[in-house]
Amino acid sequence: MPTTKEGLQRLLDFFVYGMLRAAESLGNAPVFLRSIEEEGLRKFLLINFPNFKASANAKEACEAYTKSIDVGGLFATTDTIFTGDENTVHAEIGDLCPYRRVCTMRHDERMGTKKIPTFIEGLDDVLGGGFPVGHVVLVSGLPGTMKSTLTYAILHANARQRDAKGLYVSLEQTRPSLEAQMAAMGFDVEAVRSDVHILDVGTIQKEVGKSASKPWMDFLRRTMTTKKDIDGVDLVVIDSLEALEVLAKFEDRRTELFRLFEWLRDLGATTLVLAEAASEASYLGLEVPQPRRDEAFLADGIIELKMHPISDVEIQRRIRVQKMRGSHHKTGFSALVFDEGHFQVVPVISP
Ligand SMILES: Nc1ncnc2c1ncn2[C@@H]1O[C@H](COP(=O)(O)OP(=O)(O)OP(=O)(O)O)[C@@H](O)[C@H]1O
Numbered sequence: 001m002p003t004t005k006e007g008l009q010r011l012l013d014f015f016v017y018g019m020l021r022a023a024e025s026l027g028n029a030p031v032f033l034r035s036i037e038e039e040g041l042r043k044f045l046l047i048n049f050p051n052f053k054a055s056a057n058a059k060e061a062c063e064a065y066t067k068s069i070d071v072g073g074l075f076a077t078t079d080t081i082f083t084g085d086e087n088t089v090h091a092e093i094g095d096l097c098p099y100r101r102v103c104t105m106r107h108d109e110r111m112g113t114k115k116i117p118t119f120i121e122g123l124d125d126v127l128g129g130g131f132p133v134g135h136v137v138l139v140s141g142l143p144g145t146m147k148s149t150l151t152y153a154i155l156h157a158n159a160r161q162r163d164a165k166g167l168y169v170s171l172e173q174t175r176p177s178l179e180a181q182m183a184a185m186g187f188d189v190e191a192v193r194s195d196v197h198i199l200d201v202g203t204i205q206k207e208v209g210k211s212a213s214k215p216w217m218d219f220l221r222r223t224m225t226t227k228k229d230i231d232g233v234d235l236v237v238i239d240s241l242e243a244l245e246v247l248a249k250f251e252d253r254r255t256e257l258f259r260l261f262e263w264l265r266d267l268g269a270t271t272l273v274l275a276e277a278a279s280e281a282s283y284l285g286l287e288v289p290q291p292r293r294d295e296a297f298l299a300d301g302i303i304e305l306k307m308h309p310i311s312d313v314e315i316q317r318r319i320r321v322q323k324m325r326g327s328h329h330k331t332g333f334s335a336l337v338f339d340e341g342h343f344q345v346v347p348v349i350s351p
């Protein structure tokens with residue numbers, strides 16, 4: 001982040017003005033504001049403006065963007081007026097901005113992005129068709145909320161129904177243990193062995209040995225790139241982010257996560273990253289305030305899994321799509337029902 005006045009001016013010219021002119025020359029100024037949230041300035045914002053909070057809500061994203069550049073010192077103060085809702089926002093950039101512009105941003109303009117179906121009954125409807133190809137999606141939930149089982153089921157179904165190639169990076173369990181668990185849950189593990197490759201912690205440990213620094217990440221990246229080059233990879237599961245952090249010895253968490261997610265996007269596969277939720281401890285009577293975590297901003301989508309008490313004795317599994325960039329998805333909780341290798345996502349009946 002440059003600290004001189006000239007530096008800031010150059011940045012402003014380079015990023016904002018340049019992008020706006022480019023957008024105008026294409027006759028599509030709205031693309032500019034949308035790009036801020038979706039692609040273009042995200043990298044710049046996340047690294048340089050720690051206060052920036054990406055959001056799937058167009059209006060919120062605009063406001064967050066303006067506020068963060070205020071804090072970053074690019075503008076004196078915010079005088080931009082936002083009207084609209086989560087899908088369409090009209091932004092009137094105030095006089096304090098040297099590049100006064102009026103534009104409207106629609107959040108759903110990118111609809112039509114290619115999707116990967118989950119083949120989980122009911123879930124593709126909730127998702128608006130599936131996961132956008134190439135996105136990094138967090139699957140978050142407390143232990144036992146079926147993160148591993150659900151994501152394995154998605155790889156399994158994609159392998160069976162459309163011969164898609166899956167890679168399950170199992171950092172908490174060995175391959176035999178994961179396969180035994182999935183077989184016990186009712187999945188035909190043998191049937192997808194050639195399409196669902198499981199890379200486990202034991203294998204990585206053996207390969208990596210005690211060599212140079214950062215061997216984990218390097219090995220993981222190399223293996224995934226090789227796998228992609230040889231067989232192709234459509235879907236990747238990383239189970240789990242917490243295990244990866246410990247094994248790969250993340251030092252600067254935010255930067256390392258940012259690089260990992262960017263790298264995964266460049267890989268071209270769609271990635272599901274399993275993460276332990278921090279926020280759903282309330283049903284245990286624990287109400288610990290949690291800071292919003294970096295991965296939630298950096299990911300393109302978040303699926304939340306939880307156990308919901310419906311009476312003193314009964315608990316129901318629930319699922320919701322918390323965010324999914326570039327998708328018209330439902331936002332409320334649905335029930336997640338599991339029986340013998342078969343998941344169903346159904347509307348919640350009891351409160
Ligand atoms: N038929 C079944 N056989 C075994 N476990 C089942 C079955 N049906 C539901 N479960 C539940 O699934 C849970 C395990 O699911 P899974 O391992 O996918 O959860 P997870 O979210 O990955 O947990 P963790 O955070 O511990 O890795 C068990 O705790 C159990 O409650």
Ligand SMILES: [Mg+2]
Pocket residue numbers: 147148149172239
């Ligand atoms: Mg698990």
